[in-house]
Amino acid sequence: MSNALILFPLQASAICLPYFDARIPAGFPSPALDHMEHKLSLDELLDINAPHTYVVQVCGDSMTGAGIFDGDYLIVSRALEAKPGDIVVACLNGEVFVKRLNKAHGGYVLQSEHADYPPRYVLENDELMIWGVVTHSLRDHRAHA
Numbered sequence: 698m699s700n701a702l703i704l705f706p707l708q709a710s711a712i713c714l715p716y717f718d719a720r721i722p723a724g725f726p727s728p729a730l731d732h733m734e735h736k737l738s739l740d741e742l743l744d745i746n747a748p749h750t751y752v753v754q755v756c757g758d759s760m761t762g763a764g765i766f767d768g769d770y771l772i773v774s775r776a777l778e779a780k781p782g783d784i785v786v787a788c789l790n791g792e793v794f795v796k797r798l799n800k801a802h803g804g805y806v807l808q809s810e811h812a813d814y815p816p817r818y819v820l821e822n823d824e825l826m827i828w829g830v831v832t833h834s835l836r837d838h839r840a841h842a
Contacts, residue, residue: 743833749776751829753786753795760784760795762810769836771795773829784831789817790824795831 739745755769763784765771771786779785785798787807796807796817805825807817819825 743772744774745772746774746776750774750832755795759809759811759814760797763797765795765810765831765834766836769834771831772833772835774832775829777830777832779827779830786828786831788824788826788828789819793828798827 740747744750751773753771753773755765755771756767758767760766765784773786777783779798781798781800783798785796785807787794787796787798789807794807794817796809799806799808801816801818804821805819807819809816
């Protein structure tokens with residue numbers, strides 16, 4: 698089950714990182730990688746709308762089919778209206794999940810992206826709160842000893 702650990706809200710930053718205007722091949726390098734350096738704001742890249750954006754860390758493997766893995770950090774926007782098909786941070790009856798929001802049988806369902814986890818149908822007496830829409834995920838790609 699993919700649960701979410703809320704870490705902190707994001708704040709706007711004036712820091713811009715160097716950005717090289719080239720698409721880097723994952724295969725053989727291109728001899729024409731002499732593009733000019735630009736500046737890139739992570740706020741713009743990640744569509745950070747402080748204070749309506751926060752970070753959660755995923756624990757569990759129920760969203761691996763959506764490319765979200767255990768330990769990933771998710772950028773979540775409270776400013777976006779959740780729509781069917783969105784990946785959301787949802788609180789269902791006091792339990793917090795990262796799931797895909799969908800409609801089924803006239804109601805809502807929170808779906809995992811892993812075959813081992815069944816969908817969670819929202820029943821009439823359930824309390825569902827959407828805490829935000831996941832806009833981006835961040836993963837550490839370093840090799841750990």
